[in-house]
Amino acid sequence: MCSLSLFPSPRTSGATLYEHNNELLQGHNKQLYDLPSPEFSRDVVKGHSRPESCSSKSAFLDQTDTLWMRSAGAWRDVGLHGLLDEITNSAEEVPRWLAVSSGCLLALLRWASSFHGSLFPHLTLSGDEMVAEFSQMLDWSDSAIRSFAWHAHTDKFAVALQDDSIKIYKSNSSLSPTLKHRCQRSVCDLQWKPLCGSVLAVACQSCLLIWHVDPTSLSTRPSSGCAQVLSHPGHSPITSISWSPTGSLLVSASPVDTAMMVWDVAAEGCVPLQRVGGGGVTYLSWSPDGSRLLAATPSALFRVWETRMWTCERWPCVKGSCQSGCWSPDGSCLLFSIQGERLVYALTFSDLTGGPKAATVVADLSETSFTGPDGDITVGGEVRSLAWDPRGERLAVLLKGDSQAVSHPSVIAVFKTRSSPVFELLPCGFVMGEDGTEPRFMQFHPHFQHGALLTVCWSDGHISHVPFYFSGAGPSAGASQQPNTDHSTNKLYTQHAL
């Protein structure tokens, strides 16, 4: 098992620039690699100060309506709850028995919903709170950047901002189209369709938007006619989406819906896949080979679906729900983290042995203090998200810090990984930002030629790219920079320590 104490001490001067010769280098010169790195300050992209409820009631003066009209309005706006509330509140206008019975009914409903809520506490959250809770983005509601996604095949990425717009940046093109749509609220996840140049799926508060952004178009504001709206009753807010690697299917998940939807996007049809237990689905991750799908629920349970016949394995956790997960490139190994724990677990799937029996701990990320030139710095904490580069050589872990303590920031810890002969994690280093900034989100570039490229969204609203130059253990690696000699010493950190 690898732990943070084996890591080199984080240096606080300057941002991490790149990895070279197994060393993470710091510096101040910003643009190293030819990729757009935009910056969004929070004042510029300030979201609308929308009231929480979507009714426009507050904008109008109070008007004395008949009870009938008010009830009809309440029924239309809020549903049964509103109707009962209205009747109970206007007790002097209705017969006494009606008022009393509706009051009783209302109390009963509240009790039932609170009972349900006590089983699944996340159901008591409001829409935005729920998205903030289950988003992969750290501190989602406060962040200028809401979500980020690399295109699978080109140097192109999409950024969702706090003002509910999405911007698309391409390398060597100054044009950055802005996508806005009436339904595009509280964006929680973005995913580009694989094997396609133009399709971007957006998980919104109320629906799923599929944008068709023509790559050759010169327009900076594609009309909302370019977007398909997919929705299913009871399936909102959507907190996670995932395309199948073949690009044919899209899976979406909502924490309030126990069913996850498998969409045939072009045909706009969906198949709900429902299983009892869990109270919803919060996070989805499709394995790169397309054979398995991780589906986390808000309770202490996650599922691994096999995508041939769509059956699932249940994986109950001891405590806490599954917060994040990532797959090895060949789809055989799943790393995941549990909410509230400082550990990274691994599950190894192989067709021969019929699947794993229990998860193994591969990394311990509990708080560790490092003494630096300018004071102590504490690193470690709850694992917020995990990312594995497409070659399977680097694993990035976003560790949540203590927001109160200055010396305990959120950091990204990067491990080197090797899957053969045994799966092992070796320490690589910490990716630090400019002074006073914390990482919020990270993603690996899907096809970086010279190693791996980690893109990080920072709390001050800028996006930076950190390349890791190495040549893989693959056959193309001529001059291997990978230290092959220290195999014996590395054994210290490997899995057998469990």
Added chain:
Amino acid sequence: MARTSDFHLQFQEFDDDTTVTFDDPIKSRKQRSAESGFLEDETDNVTLNGDDKTEFLSDQRKSAPFWTFEYYQMLFDVDSHQVKNRILGSILPWPGKNFVEVYLRRKPDLYGPFWICATLVFAIAISGNISSFLTHQGQPEYKYVPDFRKVTMAATAIYSYAWLVPLALWCFLTWRNRKTTSLVSYSFLQIVCVYGYSLSIYIPAVILWIIPSEGLRWCSIVVALCLSGSVLVMTFWPATRDDKPRITIAVMTSIVILHILLAVGCKVVIWRAVASIAWTVILLPLTTALFLFLSRFCLFHPIQWIVECVSLLTAPSTIFSLVVLCGVVLATGFFNLEFYTLVPSIPCSRVALLGTVLHPRQCVHSLVYCIMGMLMMWCASVIIGGRYSTIGSPCKLSESGELISCLNEYHLFLLLAGAFIGYSHSFLGVVQNMYYVSFQPIEQYNYLRFKGSLTMVVKCSVIQALYSARNFTVLYLFFGYLPKTWISSTLNLQIDSSLQPLDSVTGLLDFSLLYHLSISGTFLYLTWYITVLLFRIYVTEAYSFPVQSLFTEDAEQCLPKVLSEKNTLVMKFLALQDLALLSQHSPSRRQEVFSLSQPGGHPHNWNAISKECLSLLSELTQRLVAHQDAVASNGRIKSLSASSDTKSGSSGSSVILGAEDLPETPRPNMPLRTPGSVFLKSSMGGMHGPLTAPFTPDLDSPFSSPAIRRLAGQQDPHSPWFGSVQSPHVMRRGPKLWSASTESQTNGSPPPSPATLPSPPPANLKPSFLTQWLQNRREQVKSFLAKRVLIMYLFNKLPEASSQALFADSQAQIWALQGLSHLVAASYSEDQFGVVQTTLPTILSFLVVLLEAVDKHFKLPHASSKPVRTASCVGDSTYKTLRFALRAALKTAIYRITTTFGEHLNAVKISTEHRKRLQQFLEFKE
């Protein structure tokens, strides 16, 4: 169950003896007084036959209890001459001769029925095999493979018929016996025996099936049906004669209907369909029990309610209605088989929709569903019991002191509601394309799929039942007196004036009535929806074909063979689905596709598969190009038709004719256009029929260029433009022509019809004057009609329909694209012999050409507009978006190939335009 029936059996047979012989003088006398004629007749026969001794001996032996061996030995104790007589008696209906009284008497045997059923099973299987051999004999590639599944299928069908129907009948007779004592009672074994012998006539009829002539087969079936049916009717006539006439009629008709069903059911041999229907029947008791509990729901006495319901579950009336319901469900299941389709029929205008609804096929469907609905509602009302159970109820005393039965309006109300629900189900079925079977984007196990969609089905049936209840109540309020008076006059039932009539507002404001109406409506819809749902689930289940087989017998079942098959559309679809799946998921089967044949080293598998996929794609391309030509070239056609004015004039006049008589005359050539049912053989739809069929609606447009007509004519001999236009029926299609020409009065005119039309011959002699006149008249009529809003509403083309129709069968192409692209992508690393490399340029150019055609199509008006998402419950609307799915699948397929091969594509020999297009894909600019 078996135990109780056996008890009954003994008891009954003992009873039976008493009716004839001297043991029980009182009952015997009673019986004699009831039907003296028959008894005399029978005693005559007894003495004449001279079998008395054996009869009486057998009576004594009957005391053997049913668990002993002797009891069963007795059932097989017959002489060969007796069997011969019985068979003859079952074949030849002789007026006044009751089969049971004359031949069986107290000594039913199981020997005859068992062997007759066995013979029939093998006769069906053998003659089926021989006839399929004979029909395929001419074809060189046909190899005879005995189909043993026919034996099991036939055995299941025949034996279940010979046991279940007698069981139902016996239940019913026992049930009625409790009410009326004076009935002739038959034992269960006697009924089984009668049914068993009545099957004997089918053996020669089935042997006649060997002759490959559809007409003769039906003839033989009908003759056999009439003969054995009349024997059955004459046998059971006295048993029910003394009951009320309507019961008699009901029983007799149901006996006949079930008999007909058997005759028809022999011909349908589809395993999956049978599995789905079997599951529906298995689920039926559950839903029935649920219905029973709900219908008797009583809030204030929960314990009493539960106890009562549990006791009712085993009551004979409930079991009888359950058996009838099973029969109805079986019948609907088999009946539906004719209507399921893989390619939806898409009407191009509202008139076409009307035509579909009024089509004879659809009318038969509606009628059958009305009857089924009434039958099921009758069962439901029997289960509910109480005031709903019978149609007549004794209500008052007449002057002479007799009870006069009155019409029970509640029962009538429910029955009519059943018919209404049946009709609305059938109507919605065609409007929402409920019988369109679509394939799911993902695979799931049948059980999980069923479980997943069960809640949706229940919700839908509740909603639909509430709508139907509302509509029916309103309908009954206004027109309820019509059936009421008619029924009361025909059945001689009086209308009780003391009760509140139901066709009034106060009468209908009866909560319990409305509750029962909606509950039983839900029950009906649920049963039907489950039938459809289970069928869809079972038919679309993926089937794994072997890619190549070691044995020549299985060669017919191999994937390349099945792919190129043109007989059954559903097999082709399943094969394509399997291809798409194997290319994605199964490396070992991909390896088989890439393999070379052992002697010779030819890539036969890959060649066959790629050829079939490419032909599918190129066919779609041709269709699209033809459609674009048609849309683009309307101007040219106009001048052309204006010059050939004679023909256009005459067709114009006939167009008007057609438009006038349209609503009454559904167009007889519709079945050619409506895509064939799932199981139809090539004679009817086949692969070519359905594939080109969706295009035919556009052929009707006057803008169709001669090129398309030729194309369609060559490919689809059933196309209305192929030769057979001489038939006057075609002119009934007028509205289609008309619709298009009204739509574009300025530049459109009906096309020059390639065939002789019922045009006046003088037209050819004096074209100048007459054509002028006709032209003028036509213009007048057109402009007159165009101003009528209703007509415009009916005849205007629905905007997206032509696009939808073009892509109606695109699921096949989508799978072909997926399969091809995955195979090509996999060949990059897995293809050891370079099998794919030779065809790669062809595949790429086909894909690019198709992409161009599709892109062009989406530039047409309305083609890229999204359909309105309707919240129709069970009706499947995925066909509306198939064109988008196809476009996405096509692009993904090209991307898959380009990303896999990358720069290597530059080495592939393709034309420069295509290369330019592929370069776009390489740069991800699509």
